[in-house]
Every structure is written in C-alpha cells, then in structure tokens.
Amino acid sequence: MTPVRSIRRELVVWLAAGLLVAVAAAAIATYMRARAEANEIFDYQLRQMAASLTGVPLAGTPGGLTPGADALVVQVWDRNGVQIFLSQPQQPLPQYAQLGFNTVGTAAGEWRVFSTLAGGQVVQVAQPMSVRRELAASMALRTIVPLLVVAPLLALFVWFGVARGLRPLERVAAALGKRSPGVLEPLAEVGLPNEVRPLVHALNSLLGRLDRALGAQRAFIADAAHELRTPLTAVHLQAQLAERATTDAERRTALVLLRAGLTRATHLVEQLLTLAREEPGVAERSFAPVNLVELSRSIVGDHAAIAAARGVDLGIAGDHADSATDATPVVVNGDAAGLRALLSNLVDNAVRYTPSGGRVDVTVKRDAGDAILAVRDSGPGIPASEQGRVFDRFYRVPAPGATDVSGSGLGLAIVKRIAERHDAHITLGPGLAGPSGEGLGVTLRFPAAGA
Amino acid sequence: MRLLLAEDDPMIGEGVRQGLRQDGFAVDWVQDGRAAELALAENVHDLLLLDLGLPRKEGLDVLRAMRRRGDVRPVLIVTARDALADRVAGLDAGADDYLVKPFELDELAARIRALLRRHAGRAAPVLVCGDIELDPATRQTRVRGLPVTLSAREFALLEALLARPGAILSRAQLEDKLYGWNEEVGSNAVEVHLHALRRKLGADAIRNVRGVGWMIDAKARAR
Numbered sequence: 001m002t003p004v005r006s007i008r009r010e011l012v013v014w015l016a017a018g019l020l021v022a023v024a025a026a027a028i029a030t031y032m033r034a035r036a037e038a039n040e041i042f043d044y045q046l047r048q049m050a051a052s053l054t055g056v057p058l059a060g061t062p063g064g065l066t067p068g069a070d071a072l073v074v075q076v077w078d079r080n081g082v083q084i085f086l087s088q089p090q091q092p093l094p095q096y097a098q099l100g101f102n103t104v105g106t107a108a109g110e111w112r113v114f115s116t117l118a119g120g121q122v123v124q125v126a127q128p129m130s131v132r133r134e135l136a137a138s139m140a141l142r143t144i145v146p147l148l149v150v151a152p153l154l155a156l157f158v159w160f161g162v163a164r165g166l167r168p169l170e171r172v173a174a175a176l177g178k179r180s181p182g183v184l185e186p187l188a189e190v191g192l193p194n195e196v197r198p199l200v201h202a203l204n205s206l207l208g209r210l211d212r213a214l215g216a217q218r219a220f221i222a223d224a225a226h227e228l229r230t231p232l233t234a235v236h237l238q239a240q241l242a243e244r245a246t247t248d249a250e251r252r253t254a255l256v257l258l259r260a261g262l263t264r265a266t267h268l269v270e271q272l273l274t275l276a277r278e279e280p281g282v283a284e285r286s287f288a289p290v291n292l293v294e295l296s297r298s299i300v301g302d303h304a305a306i307a308a309a310r311g312v313d314l315g316i317a318g319d320h321a322d323s324a325t326d327a328t329p330v331v332v333n334g335d336a337a338g339l340r341a342l343l344s345n346l347v348d349n350a351v352r353y354t355p356s357g358g359r360v361d362v363t364v365k366r367d368a369g370d371a372i373l374a375v376r377d378s379g380p381g382i383p384a385s386e387q388g389r390v391f392d393r394f395y396r397v398p399a400p401g402a403t404d405v406s407g408s409g410l411g412l413a414i415v416k417r418i419a420e421r422h423d424a425h426i427t428l429g430p431g432l433a434g435p436s437g438e439g440l441g442v443t444l445r446f447p448a449a450g451a
Numbered sequence: 452m453r454l455l456l457a458e459d460d461p462m463i464g465e466g467v468r469q470g471l472r473q474d475g476f477a478v479d480w481v482q483d484g485r486a487a488e489l490a491l492a493e494n495v496h497d498l499l500l501l502d503l504g505l506p507r508k509e510g511l512d513v514l515r516a517m518r519r520r521g522d523v524r525p526v527l528i529v530t531a532r533d534a535l536a537d538r539v540a541g542l543d544a545g546a547d548d549y550l551v552k553p554f555e556l557d558e559l560a561a562r563i564r565a566l567l568r569r570h571a572g573r574a575a576p577v578l579v580c581g582d583i584e585l586d587p588a589t590r591q592t593r594v595r596g597l598p599v600t601l602s603a604r605e606f607a608l609l610e611a612l613l614a615r616p617g618a619i620l621s622r623a624q625l626e627d628k629l630y631g632w633n634e635e636v637g638s639n640a641v642e643v644h645l646h647a648l649r650r651k652l653g654a655d656a657i658r659n660v661r662g663v664g665w666m667i668d669a670k671a672r673a674r
Contacts, residue, residue: 229531230460233553237466240556244473261462 008162015158016151023147030143035136039112042132043101046114049074049125054118071131073111077122084121093126103129168196176203184211220393224272227394227409231265271408274341275393278417290336291329292364292373293320299343300362303351311356314347317376318363330364332371332446334422342418343373345411346442350377355436369448376441378434387428391416415442423447452567452610453477453628455496457487457513458529459505463552467500467529470556475590475603475610476563477631484508491517495627496524498566500559503530503541511544518545525566529554564588571614578613580667583652585613599651604629604644612657612667621664 049072073093076085093106093113099122102113110129115122168191175187186204189197238261242254296316307314332339343362350360358378365372382390389395394409419426424446431439454471458464459482468478479496481487484505491499491513499517503510514526525548528541533551541549547566550559564587568576578585584593590606592599601609611628612620620628625641637643645665649657658668 226531229552230463233531234460234462234466236553237463237470237556241466241469241473244470244556257462257466264462 007166008159011162012155012158016155019147019151019154023144023151026147027140027144031136031140034139035132038132038135042112042127043114046072046101046112046125046127047116050114050116050123051118053123053125054116054121071128073126075124075126077124079120079122165193168192169199172196172200172203184208184214223394228265228268228272231261231268235261235265268408268410271410271414275410275414275417278338278341278414278421285335285337287333287335289331290334290339291331292339292371293328293330295336295339295343296320296362296364296373299340299347302344303347307351307360310351310354311358312351312354313359314351315359315361316363317361319365320363330366330371332422334446335418338418338421342415342444343375345415346375349411350375350379350431350440350442353377353440354379354434358434358436359432361432367445371446371448372443373446374441374443376431376439378432378436378439380437381430381440382428390428391426419444452497452563452607452614453479453495453631454498454500454563455487455490456480456500457482457484457505457510458500458502459483460502467556467559471560471563472631474556474560475587475607476560477607477629477634479631482506484510484513487513488516491522491524497628498524498563498570499526500563501526501528501530501546503528503532503537511540514541514544514546523570525570527559527562527566529559561588567614578610580613580616581656583609583613583656583667585609594652601648601651602644604640605648605651608641608644609648609652609667612665616667619660619664619666624664 053074053076072087074085074087075083075093077083093104093111098113099115099117102115104111104113108128111126112129112132113124113126115124117123172187172192184207186207187200189200189204192200235258238254238258242251242258245251245254297320300314300316303314347360347362354360354377360375360377363372363374363376391412393413396409416426424444427443427445429441429443431441433439452475454476456464456467456471456478458467458480461482464480464482468480471478479490481490482505485507487499487501487505488508490496501510501514505513510528510530514528517524517526526546527548527550528546529550529552530537530541531552532538538549538551547569548562550562564576567587568574576586576588578587582595584596585606586592587610592601592606592609607629608625611625622641626636629641629644630636645657645659656667657665659665
C-alpha cells in the first residue's frame with residue numbers, strides 16, 4: 001500500500017531528518033573535541049599540582065587536603081615505598097605508582113593518574129576521568145541546544161515555504177478544473193517556476209493535439225451530417241411522391257426510387273462506420289498473415305453479380321488469372337477485415353465508374369519482395385488536377401453527364417486510411433485504356449518488411 | 452410558371468421535378484453551375500431553385516454573377532447546409548429565400564408561390580382580374596364565385612396571363628411558361644388550350660392580338 005504522497009510533508013520530513021543528523025554530528029564532534037581539550041588542560045593541571053606538592057612536608061595524617069572541586073586525590077610515598085600521605089582514603093586507588101601519566105581502571109571508574117619523583121618522594125595526583133567526560137558532555141549540550149530549539153522553527157518555515165512554492169501548481173490545477181471539456185486553449189506558461197513549466201508545457205502540447213483531433217472529429221461529423229442529408233432528402237421526396245401518387249404505377253415508381261434512396265443512405269452509413277472504425281486509435285486490431293490472392297478472388301466473386309448487371313467485365317488478371325492452378329500465395333501481414341474493406345472499395349469504385357462494356361482487372365503480384373495489389377479499370381480515369389483531392393472525405397470527381405453518383409465519396413478516403421495503417425504506398429495512374437478515357441489504376445505496394 | 456432547378460444529386464433532382472410538376476409548375480433541371488448559367492441566359496424561367504454545392508460552378512457564384520448581371524428573378528436556395536453563416540451568406544449574396552434539406556414538397560411549392568407573388572408585386576395569394584379568380588395554392592379557379600374545372604395546362608396558361616394583366620404574351624412566351632425542356636409541344640398546343648379556356652371562361656376573357664399574342668383583359672366581363 002502506498003500512502004498519499006505529499007511533496008510538502010516529504011520535504012519537511014527529510015529536512016527534519018537531515019537536521020537531526022547534523023545536530024547529532026555536531027554534538028559528537030563537539031564532545032570529542034571538548035574531551036580532547038579537557039584532557040590537555042586537566043593533564044597540565046595534574047602536572048602543576050604534582051609539581052607544587054614536591055618538597056611540601058605532608059604529614060602522615062590524611063585529610064590534610066580537603067577534596068577539591070576537581071576531586072583530586074593526592075598520594076605520597078617515601079623512597080621505601082611506604083605511603084606517607086593519602087588525601088582521600090575512601091577513593092579506591094591503586095597503591096603503587098608508575099611515573100608519568102596513566103589511566104587506570106578502578107571500581108569507581110577510570111582515573112587519570114600522574115606520578116612524579118621529587119625529593120625522594122613519589123607524588124601522585126589522580127583525578128576521575130568522569131570529570132572530563134562531564135565537562136565535554138556539557139559543552140556538547142551547549143552546542144546542540146540552540147540548534148534543537150531552532151529546528152521546529154525551521155520546519156515551520158519549510159512547511160510554509162513549500163506551500164508558497166507549490167502555489168503555481170495549485171493555480172494550474174484550478175485553471176484546469178474550471179475548464180469545460182470543450183475549451184482546449186493552452187494554459188499560460190509565463191510566470192511559472194522552472195519546475196512547473198515542463199508540466200504545463202507537456203499539458204499544453206497534449207491539449208493542442210486533443211484540439212486538433214477534436215477539430216478533425218467535428219469537421220467529420222459536420223461533413224457526415226451534411227452528406228447524410230442528401231440521401232435522406234431523396235428518400236423524403238420519394239416518400240412524399242408515393243403519398244401523392246394517384247395511380248398504382250406512380251406509386252410503384254416512387255416506391256422503387258424510395259428503396260433506391262434507402263439503399264444509398266444505408267451504403268453511406270456503412271461507409272461512415274467503416275471510416276470511423278479506421279480512425280486511428282479506435283480499435284487496434286491485431287495483424288495476421290492475409291493471402292491477397294485469396295482475398296482478391298473472394299472480393300471479385302462478391303462483386304461479380306453487380307458488375308455483370310452493369311455490363312462490366314470484372315476479373316483477376318496477371319499471374320493468378322488462371323483459377324485452375326493453385327497459384328503461389330502472396331501473403332502480407334495485415335488486418336483481414338481492413339484489407340477486405342480496402343479492396344472491396346477499390347473494386348466497387350472501379351465497377352461503379354466504368355461504363356457498360358468496360359473492364360476491371362484486379363492483379364496481385366510480388367515485386368522485389370513487396371506485395372503489389374492493383375485494381376485497373378477502363379473508366380474515364382481521374383484527371384491529374386483532381387488526383388490530389390480524391391482521397392479527401394466526401395470529395396467526388398466532377399463527372400459531367402454522370403447520372404449515377406450514388407457513391408458515398410468515402411471510398412478512397414477509407415482506402416487511404418487502411419493503406420496508411422498497413423504502411424502501404426498508394427499510387428494513382430492510368431488503367432486500361434478504353435473508349436471513355438485512359439482508365440484508372442490504383443496500385444498498393446505493401447513493403448516487404450510487412451510480409 | 453416555369454422554374455429552373457439546379458441540383459447535382461440525381462435522386463433529389465428527379466424527385467423535386469416530379470413533385471413540382473404535380474403542383475403545376477414546368478420544371479427544367481440542370482446538374483451543375485455552368486449549365487444553370489446557360490439556362491438562365493435563355494431568360495425563360497420565372498424562378499431559380501439553387502443548390503449550393505454544385506459541381507463546375509458553386510451555387511453562390513452562380514447567384515452572385517446573376518445579380519451582377521442585373522437579373523432580378525427570384526432565387527430560392529435549397530441546400531443541406533443549415534449553418535447560420537451559410538444561410539446569412541446565401542441571403543446576402545442575393546437569394547430571396549432559403550430552404551434546408553430535407554424539406555416538404557408542399558412547403559417548397561408554397562415558398563415558390565410566395566416568391567413569385569412578391570416578385571410580381573402582389574401580396575394577396577389569389578390572382579384576381581375582373582370576374583376571374585385564380586388561387587395558385589389550391590389550384591382553384593372561380594368565375595363570378597363559381598368554381599370552374601381547368602386542366603393543368605389550362606390552369607398554367609391562365610396563371611401566366613393573370614400574372615401580368617394587360618400584357619400581351621406571345622405564343623413562344625406562353626409555350627415557355629407551360630413546357631419544360633424535353634417536353635413535346637404540339638404545333639398548335641397553346642391554341643388548343645386557349646380555346647378550351649375561352650370556352651370555360653367566356654370568349655371575352657382572353658383577347659387575341661393578331662400577330663402579337665394573347666392578353667387577359669382587365670375589364671373583361673367573362674361570359
């Protein structure tokens with residue numbers, strides 16, 4: 001489980017921890033240093049004390065010296081090693097002397113001992129180490145107490161400082177919170193701290209992309225609504241004419257046209273749905289190997305009846321023209337449903353725009369590893385000046401004298417969208433020359449890497 | 452009344468033409484902007500029904516060019532573009548009315564009648580001349596208050612004559628009002644219809660000016 005993270009709290013905790021470590025380090029350092037200094041001073045003091053005692057006739061009776069503030073203990077031995085003076089008999093000190101400084105452990109803790117030989121006597125001055133430690137500790141304490149007093153104050157400052165520093169973030173959040181979903185203008189980037197600016201910048205870039213995507217969607221919906229009105233108007237008119245019809249023949253004619261209008265509206269809605277499904281990011285479908293030869297045969301089969309009805313000779317040409325032989329498959333990695341929609345649209349367009357007596361050829365082949373799918377017709381073709389626009393949604397090539405414009409204007413837009421998804425390259429070119437023009441050839445090149 | 456319909460969609464064009472014919476209008480239909488201009492140049496149509504998204508020449512361009520030429524014939528825009536900006540642009544370019552698809556045929560016919568009426572400087576929907584009353588909306592004719600049954604052609608003929616009482620209309624002009632393109636016009640079709648009209652309305656109602664044409668006499672006392 002992760003607790004709710006707060007930058008403010010985290011900063012305060014870390015700063016407090018850092019402060020504590022620093023205070024502890026300062027205390028330890030002060031203590032060490034103070035002890036070292038105390039050692040020097042007290043050692044000097046012991047030596048001075050011992051020096052001042054040499055030659056002083058010390059009576060054998062103890063108690064001649066009262067226990068001083070520094071808790072010094074003095075012992076004196078004669079040259080025979082007989083103790084002749086002990087200032088504080090109650091202190092359990094060793095009954096021997098080693099000349100110079102020594103630290104000895106006793107039942108009452110460590111003692112610092114200095115012994116010197118002077119005038120036939122051994123004078124020893126001793127002092128408990130605890131005195132030095134207490135002094136060092138008190139010095140260390142004096143160092144850290146002010147720091148400890150200041151610490152909460154510092155935490156308080158950090159607490160408010162961080163809040164102040166984070167205020168731009170709150171402003172950004174408030175500005176975003178107040179927005180309605182339709183408003184995608186960028187947030188102001190001026191006057192922001194360096195830490196917040198990248199976030200706002202990234203947000204603005206996202207907003208920009210969203211705005212463009214939304215704009216494209218809006219344009220699409222507006223176009224779609226406009227385009228849907230046309231077949232609906234036709235249906236509406238025919239329904240009114242059917243209502244008005246006074247004879248059965250009139251009514252029948254109107255109903256036939258009504259049905260044609262419905263077919264057209266349905267086709268447009270289906271094309272719109274296909275296009276919507278091909279919108280980037282709508283549904284990422286998995287790619288699988290698709291045999292273009294099989295796909296072409298299946299789609300040519302689907303369109304055979306309508307082509308025959310229009311007097312158009314639709315078939316497969318090239319290497320796979322002979323349906324008797326099991327031709328080598330041409331396989332690309334792709335979305336089967338998408339490729340089906342793509343080829344279906346191309347064949348549908350070709351059949352639709354090719355006049356009666358014309359021909360439509362579908363070819364599949366491999367070229368330098370790339371898979372090539374081409375649909376050629378003997379229709380009027382597309383003038384070079386129009387070729388740039390034919391992939392636009394709802395754009396129809398102006399065809400003088402055309403009586404059947406039941407196309408949705410979406411076919412090539414769908415083809416383009418699907419081709420892009422497959423990294424396939426589309427080229428428009430001449431098709432099969434016929435009486436009505438040089439025809440149209442649409443060629444798709446699927447790169448070898450995708451095969 | 453003869454109308455010019457500029458509409459690129461075949462299904463809609465056919466439907467509108469058929470519907471308006473049933474309402475007694477002669478309708479000529481063109482599918483692109485250039486053809487519309489050619490037809491307008493003939494100067495035989497009383498009103499233009501204009502779609503905006505026309506191939507070859509945009510509907511609005513056709514309209515602007517028409518108004519620049521000083522052509523004041525009524526124009527009714529019939530389009531799928533319903534945005535406020537489109538409607539404002541259409542009306543400001545010189546259109547007289549604006550109808551958004553899909554529409555009712557009855558409404559279209561009513562708007563056409565209203566435009567023709569206003570264009571002729573009349574506010575009353577019923578054409579009256581002397582004892583003769585003609586209601587284009589209900590397609591009823593009365594003489595001295597009594598209903599007279601007229602055929603579609605007879606009605607159209609009378610309507611054309613009543614639209615401009617006192618003006619003489621030639622046979623060619625009357626044919627233009629009665630027949631659209633591709634309609635067979637018999638050599639004496641207009642005379643046949645005029646004869647029938649005179650029989651029903653009274654011989655004095657329509658006066659023939661020999662060698663010029665026919666007119667409705669404002670002071671005519673039918674029968």
